[in-house]
Amino acid sequence: MNDVAETEHTVPAADSRETVLSVQDLSTEFRGKKGSVRAVDGMSFDLKKGEILSIVGESGSGKSVTSLSIMGLLPYPTGHIAEGRILFEGRDLATLSDREMRKLRGAGLSMIFQEPLTSLNPVLSIGRQMTEGIIQHLGLSREEAKKRAIEMMRRVSIPAPEARLKDYPHQYSGGMLQRIMIAISMSCDPRILIADEPTTALDVTIQAQILELMRNLRDRTGASIVLITHDMGVVAEMADRVIVMYCGRKVEEGRVDRIFARPKHPYTLGLLRSLPVLGHAGPVGSAELAEIPGVVPSLDALPPGCRFSDRCRFATDRCRAENPPFEEAEPGHFTACWHSEKLEPLA
Amino acid sequence: MTSTPILELNALVKRFPVKGGLFGPKKFLSAVNGVSLQIRPGETLALVGESGCGKSTVGKTIMKLHDPSEGSILIDGRDIAPLSRARMKPVWRKVQTIFQDPFSSLNPRMTAGAIVGEPLTIHGLASGAEKDRVVAETFRKVGLRPDQMSRFAHEFSGGQRQRLSIARALVVKPDLIIADEPVSALDVSIQASVINLLIRLQKEMGLAMLFISHDMSVVEHISHRVAVMYLGRLVESGPRDEIFRNPKHPYTQALLSAVPIADPTSRDRQRIVLKGDVPSPIDPPSGCPFRTRCPIAEDGCARAMPDTTLLPSDHRVACHVRAREAVA
Numbered sequence: 001m002n003d004v005a006e007t008e009h010t011v012p013a014a015d016s017r018e019t020v021l022s023v024q025d026l027s028t029e030f031r032g033k034k035g036s037v038r039a040v041d042g043m044s045f046d047l048k049k050g051e052i053l054s055i056v057g058e059s060g061s062g063k064s065v066t067s068l069s070i071m072g073l074l075p076y077p078t079g080h081i082a083e084g085r086i087l088f089e090g091r092d093l094a095t096l097s098d099r100e101m102r103k104l105r106g107a108g109l110s111m112i113f114q115e116p117l118t119s120l121n122p123v124l125s126i127g128r129q130m131t132e133g134i135i136q137h138l139g140l141s142r143e144e145a146k147k148r149a150i151e152m153m154r155r156v157s158i159p160a161p162e163a164r165l166k167d168y169p170h171q172y173s174g175g176m177l178q179r180i181m182i183a184i185s186m187s188c189d190p191r192i193l194i195a196d197e198p199t200t201a202l203d204v205t206i207q208a209q210i211l212e213l214m215r216n217l218r219d220r221t222g223a224s225i226v227l228i229t230h231d232m233g234v235v236a237e238m239a240d241r242v243i244v245m246y247c248g249r250k251v252e253e254g255r256v257d258r259i260f261a262r263p264k265h266p267y268t269l270g271l272l273r274s275l276p277v278l279g280h281a282g283p284v285g286s287a288e289l290a291e292i293p294g295v296v297p298s299l300d301a302l303p304p305g306c307r308f309s310d311r312c313r314f315a316t317d318r319c320r321a322e323n324p325p326f327e328e329a330e331p332g333h334f335t336a337c338w339h340s341e342k343l344e345p346l347a
Numbered sequence: 348m349t350s351t352p353i354l355e356l357n358a359l360v361k362r363f364p365v366k367g368g369l370f371g372p373k374k375f376l377s378a379v380n381g382v383s384l385q386i387r388p389g390e391t392l393a394l395v396g397e398s399g400c401g402k403s404t405v406g407k408t409i410m411k412l413h414d415p416s417e418g419s420i421l422i423d424g425r426d427i428a429p430l431s432r433a434r435m436k437p438v439w440r441k442v443q444t445i446f447q448d449p450f451s452s453l454n455p456r457m458t459a460g461a462i463v464g465e466p467l468t469i470h471g472l473a474s475g476a477e478k479d480r481v482v483a484e485t486f487r488k489v490g491l492r493p494d495q496m497s498r499f500a501h502e503f504s505g506g507q508r509q510r511l512s513i514a515r516a517l518v519v520k521p522d523l524i525i526a527d528e529p530v531s532a533l534d535v536s537i538q539a540s541v542i543n544l545l546i547r548l549q550k551e552m553g554l555a556m557l558f559i560s561h562d563m564s565v566v567e568h569i570s571h572r573v574a575v576m577y578l579g580r581l582v583e584s585g586p587r588d589e590i591f592r593n594p595k596h597p598y599t600q601a602l603l604s605a606v607p608i609a610d611p612t613s614r615d616r617q618r619i620v621l622k623g624d625v626p627s628p629i630d631p632p633s634g635c636p637f638r639t640r641c642p643i644a645e646d647g648c649a650r651a652m653p654d655t656t657l658l659p660s661d662h663r664v665a666c667h668v669r670a671r672e673a674v675a
Contacts, residue, residue: 237614277564
């Protein structure tokens, strides 16, 4: 195994596990009619072996663009990586050719998208789509690949997999297709799985199945998972570590228990307090949910200084003028806020 | 409670024809299969369930966007099921809808003021300066500024657009609001403000609300009573705390235990993970529709559809096993 250590700047020293992916000062831009916008601005993180790292944020936070940048799947020609490095097994993914990236996708890095229906080819059978990657990356024969596909389908609880290999995507339900996507993405034992809102389109009972599957796969193969979501409930259930993004920047990072109990950024605190939490409701209308005033600013009209300043109840003149550095507030817990010490822990 | 229900459904059925092949027999999909419920003034009833359970079809059938196949729909004691669309106009003043997607449910060519004012014109309630005054007042009520009346829908954010939909529904002072997933398309930080607004308006105006949702956390926060649907049928209903703290139907229990809780310290709680998927409503299982995924199913569950059993605290459940336990 190659080691891509030496980049310890975002990781608590306590975590001595091997770093499998290191994103360093990544900035991704999109060209538009009115010039370029920076959808991701100076994003850095290290992913450890066997770790589930969750990236949370609302629409426009840059969480999905971060994952597309890593996978080399930015829309061509509008999107491109402007700065930064993405180190995976000693290589910088940002500099690889399409051909080299294609070899890595599937076996090294694998991705699950939000919409299973649009990620599968409607005119190819499920069997064909499942075996394609296995033949390509593992070099197995068609027969062996078929056997492996059936085994993977069994693992994700598809009934009668032998018969269902011949079926086409439209013959499956949404929950089954997402399980097929997971089976495909795990079929070559990837070292890293990037899951972008993998359960957002699914019902909660199916979501529970998929999350359990992802946890099992991590436990069994030691794969690392980047889980991108807007759902704080899913984060609390799954993540070891959490990164909160706002307007293309990382605003907070730390262990999941710390983030939920003692958030250090007003945006994270606002998100957590705005959620109704199951089992905590009083009589109807007895308590209002905390609102975050205003809306997420558009990327071409960002406020100067801290990007959250115009919605933040802690904001001062300094916040509106100077961008706060991303610093360690407590051991292993980082935030970009001038006033993080003013935040009260959540009850 | 003694007041007359503003809405009462009795054994409502909605079937859709589906193609059974060129020469095949004509098949039907029962999206709603014998749903009975009541909503009283000032009360929010949440209709919950997963995709395809028929909860949205119930809402659309009440609005007569679909014609009911069987059963009755009583608004203020009057059955609207047999009414033609033309005779529905007075009913539509009493019953208004808020839809999920604030992007496609507002006309992009109309100003915000015209969108909110249109129902007043349709129902002949106000015109001219009086109409503008009522629209401006409604804008304020939902947290928008009257000077935004001349703007177009695309100039508003998602949360503001949903406020516009709410204003359009409220402007005719309805008795009942049907809200179909009204906050599901919104970002979390915006969701909270729309939920707060709905609760506040409901209280102030004494509205009844049918709140259709798949999000159990939001439902617990907003509703007084809850009805749970599975495959076109009500499996359980009752006061909110009965359903959330003392669920009886195995489906409700599984549904609640599957909800991810935004608290990492509750990770180790007991969970019921259901196997498999919801069966097709075209070819539902015999007997109890939930038996194919049910952790407590018995042989008898395949034979007959369970009746609804009334438990203490106005709690109703449709389950063979629970019915027997209740008697014992």
